[in-house]
Amino acid sequence: MKIVTTIKEIKAILKQERRGDKTIGLVPTMGCFHEGHLALMRRAKEECDVTVTSIFVNPTQFGPSEDFEAYPRDLKSDSKMAEKVGVDYLFAPSVEEMYPEENLTHVNVEKITDVLCGACRIGHFQGVATVVSKLFNMVNPDFAYFGEKDYQQLMVVKRMAKDLNFDLQVVGVSTVREEDGLAMSSRNRYLSSEERKAALVLSKSLRLASEMVENGEKNPGEIRESMIRLIKKEPLVNLEYLSICDTISLRELTIIKREALIALAARVGKARLIDNILIKGN
Amino acid sequence: MKIVTTIKEIKAILKQERRGDKTIGLVPTMGCFHEGHLALMRRAKEECDVTVTSIFVNPTQFGPSEDFEAYPRDLKSDSKMAEKVGVDYLFAPSVEEMYPEENLTHVNVEKITDVLCGACRIGHFQGVATVVSKLFNMVNPDFAYFGEKDYQQLMVVKRMAKDLNFDLQVVGVSTVREEDGLAMSSRNRYLSSEERKAALVLSKSLRLASEMVENGEKNPGEIRESMIRLIKKEPLVNLEYLSICDTISLRELTIIKREALIALAARVGKARLIDNILIKGN
Numbered sequence: 001m002k003i004v005t006t007i008k009e010i011k012a013i014l015k016q017e018r019r020g021d022k023t024i025g026l027v028p029t030m031g032c033f034h035e036g037h038l039a040l041m042r043r044a045k046e047e048c049d050v051t052v053t054s055i056f057v058n059p060t061q062f063g064p065s066e067d068f069e070a071y072p073r074d075l076k077s078d079s080k081m082a083e084k085v086g087v088d089y090l091f092a093p094s095v096e097e098m099y100p101e102e103n104l105t106h107v108n109v110e111k112i113t114d115v116l117c118g119a120c121r122i123g124h125f126q127g128v129a130t131v132v133s134k135l136f137n138m139v140n141p142d143f144a145y146f147g148e149k150d151y152q153q154l155m156v157v158k159r160m161a162k163d164l165n166f167d168l169q170v171v172g173v174s175t176v177r178e179e180d181g182l183a184m185s186s187r188n189r190y191l192s193s194e195e196r197k198a199a200l201v202l203s204k205s206l207r208l209a210s211e212m213v214e215n216g217e218k219n220p221g222e223i224r225e226s227m228i229r230l231i232k233k234e235p236l237v238n239l240e241y242l243s244i245c246d247t248i249s250l251r252e253l254t255i256i257k258r259e260a261l262i263a264l265a266a267r268v269g270k271a272r273l274i275d276n277i278l279i280k281g282n
Numbered sequence: 283m284k285i286v287t288t289i290k291e292i293k294a295i296l297k298q299e300r301r302g303d304k305t306i307g308l309v310p311t312m313g314c315f316h317e318g319h320l321a322l323m324r325r326a327k328e329e330c331d332v333t334v335t336s337i338f339v340n341p342t343q344f345g346p347s348e349d350f351e352a353y354p355r356d357l358k359s360d361s362k363m364a365e366k367v368g369v370d371y372l373f374a375p376s377v378e379e380m381y382p383e384e385n386l387t388h389v390n391v392e393k394i395t396d397v398l399c400g401a402c403r404i405g406h407f408q409g410v411a412t413v414v415s416k417l418f419n420m421v422n423p424d425f426a427y428f429g430e431k432d433y434q435q436l437m438v439v440k441r442m443a444k445d446l447n448f449d450l451q452v453v454g455v456s457t458v459r460e461e462d463g464l465a466m467s468s469r470n471r472y473l474s475s476e477e478r479k480a481a482l483v484l485s486k487s488l489r490l491a492s493e494m495v496e497n498g499e500k501n502p503g504e505i506r507e508s509m510i511r512l513i514k515k516e517p518l519v520n521l522e523y524l525s526i527c528d529t530i531s532l533r534e535l536t537i538i539k540r541e542a543l544i545a546l547a548a549r550v551g552k553a554r555l556i557d558n559i560l561i562k563g564n
Contacts, residue, residue: 011449104392105411105445111386129387130446137447163387164412165289165419 001083003090007098007138010091014052014139022049026141028132031055031092032072032186033081036176040145041085043173052139053082054091056098061127067270072186091139098134107133107164109156112250116152116243116263117274128153129160136166144168149175149183151263151276152250175275177203183275190271198236199268205230206277209244209262213279218256220244231266240265240272247278283365285372289380289420292373296334296421304331308423310414313337313374314354314468315363318458322427323367325455334421335364336373338380343409349552354468373421380416389415389446391438394532398434398525398545399556410435411442418448426450431457431465433545433558434532457557459485465557472553480518481550487512488559491526491544495561500538502526513548522547522554529560 004010014024025048027040037053044051055078062068075092082090107129112118118125136144144161146154151172158170176184181203182196191199205227212223224242231239242264245252253260256279263276286292296306307330309322319335326333337360344350357374364372389411394400400407418426426443428436433454440452458466463485464478473481487509494505506524513521524546527534535542538561545558 007447103445104394105442106390106392107387107446108390109387134445134447137449140449160387163385163416164389165416167293167419167422 001079001087001090003079003092005092005094005097007093010052010089010138013089014050017050018140023142024048024050024052024139026135026139026144027051027053027087028135028144028146029053029055030057030071030186031078032074032189033078034176034184034186034188036147036149036184038081038085039176040147040173041082041087043171044143044145045086047171048141048143050089051087052089052091052141053087054093054135054139056093056131056135058098058127058131059095060099060103060130061124063121063123066121067187067190067272070270072189098131103130106130107160109160109163112152112155112159115245115250115252116241117265118152120240120265125153125156129156132157133160133164133166136161136168141168143171145171145173147175148172148278149185149274149276151261151278155248155250181207183273185271185273187271187273191269195236195269195271198234199266199271199273201231201234201237202264202266202273202275205264206262206275210277210279213256213260220253220256220260223256223262227262227264236268238267240267283361283369283372285361285374287374287376287379289375292334292371292420295371296332299332300422305424306330306332306334306421307425307427308417308421309333309335309369309427310417311335311337312339312353312468313360314356314471315360316458316466316468316470318429318431318466320363320367321458322429322455323364323369325453326425326427327368329453330423330425332371333369334371334373334423335369336375336417336421338375338413338417340380340409340413341377342381342385342412343406345403345405348403349469349472349554352552354471380413385412388412389442391442391445394434394437394441397527397532397534398523399547400434402522402547407435407438411438414439415442415446415448418443418450423450425453427453427455429457430454430560431467431556431558433543433560437530437532463489465555467553467555469553469555473551477518477551477553480516481548481553481555483513483516483519484546484548484555484557487546488544488557492559492561495538495542502535502538502542505538505544509544509546518550520549522549 025044113125154172247259247261265274307326395407436454529541529543547556
């Protein structure tokens with residue numbers, strides 16, 4: 001595996017690779033890898049000739065009061081893990097490399113960014129859509145892999161790629177969980193052991209919702225109430241939002257007909273955690 | 283020359299062309315060709331192996347009270363002219379082809395769009411930046427050609443391409459003028475013969491400015507005053523703006539040191555005309 005830090009070099013390398021008609025898979029990440037990231041890389045390895053993983057903690061997608069500075073970075077450990085999975089190129093540019101001068105250009109996706117995380121993290125998805133556009137233009141991949149844990153991010157990137165006619169396919173990969181159900185996240189390391197235990201209520205509440213739908217519940221109000229009742233039993237968990245919404249428009253549902261997304265965010269200690277589940281109605 | 287109307291076909295054709303390591307030049311236009319457009323195509327022909335000209339009257343860059351419906355369209359005449367110049371592919375998609383569903387994604391360039399035409403035409407440059415991004419992603423050109431007559435548009439596209447790391451070079455081509463000095467524009471055909479005569483004062487005022495600088499004038503206020511005095515002699519010409527500004531930031535200058543852009547827009551009858559001149563200070 002080769003570590004590349006400049007845009008010029010990654011473009012030159014991939015131009016060469018593309019000549020051999022090879023397909024390129026991109027896994028954009030902020031590093032600090034866990035099994036969730038590795039699942040994206042393994043999927044890219046399976047489906048593409050060349051796998052590129054980018055690591056870039058993108059300042060423009062963090063709000064002023066968010067954890068940009070504190071966000072964990074560990075290129076050494078990340079390199080080892082990516083190499084073991086068989087990644088071909090680890091692209092790890094600096095902030096100066098990505099934003100050499102004032103960035104005046106922004107990519108905005110309307111409507112589906114007004115809800116869920118977008119409603120709480122103003123400017124977040126503009127930062128995401130813009131940096132992903134930049135990475136797409138640098139790497140020019142055939143496939144780009146994003147985790148379903150950040151479901152809204154996946155939908156925003158999919159919509160952006162479609163609207164702007166990026167010549168690639170955005171692939172969503174299932175959330176990877178710890179054995180007890182907690183969704184893997186780089187931010188889990190912010191949790192004390194007590195908080196870690198309390199955080200479990202989030203995935204539990206999603207499983208409860210899933211069971212309710214399986215048992216015929218079609219009313220989002222009933223499901224929400226049961227979930228909130230469960231989550232409130234953990235005083236360390238502060239729910240930020242809980243949404244039962246359409247899987248494409250992300251608008252709140254008044255009745256569950258076929259599919260639905262149940263998504264939530266909560267503060268647990270210093271960590272802001274998100275999780276979601278896709279459910280099928282009866 | 284082949285006329286292509288679908289995104290799928292233009293992508294397939296150009297993918298094939300690119301295999302032979304051919305360079306691709308794109309000339310994005312709204313059609314209704316005049317010598318200004320042809321100069322862009324000739325330049326592309328000179329510099330690239332394959333020349334693609336797109337014709338798309340983009341609804342999203344017209345304001346609600348602007349001339350989207352009235353904008354002249356003449357694919358038959360355009361085809362003949364492009365073929366004569368040696369264009370390889372004329373890409374002329376419909377509005378439905380370009381925007382098959384509600385477009386939620388917009389590309390915005392800040393600051394340099396707040397002035398000149400951007401101050402008068404709210405949303406115009408968002409429409410331009412977005413549709414040009416789409417065309418860039420469809421055609422994936424090595425070079426893209428834009429006229430200097432729309433100097434602000436050229437700067438917006440250049441900045442967007444740089445900020446978003448589009449893998450191409452944006453090339454500006456000098457304004458082509460009628461023999462008497464009027465800048466060529468598809469909108470000139472809106473002019474009555476009387477208006478056509480009056481409109482000449484715009485290029486005249488720019489030449490006057492250029493002469494003043496050549497003669498040592500460094501004060502933008504003096505130049506502006508002389509230009510406005512001249513333009514006011516034509517009651518059919520209603521000046522919208524007149525700016526003496528930096529060639530990159532497009533901010534008003536208080537003194538002309540080296541380079542400057544003098545740009546103006548005016549209403550003449552039904553037409554909104556723009557023109558500009560790049561001047562070198564002493």
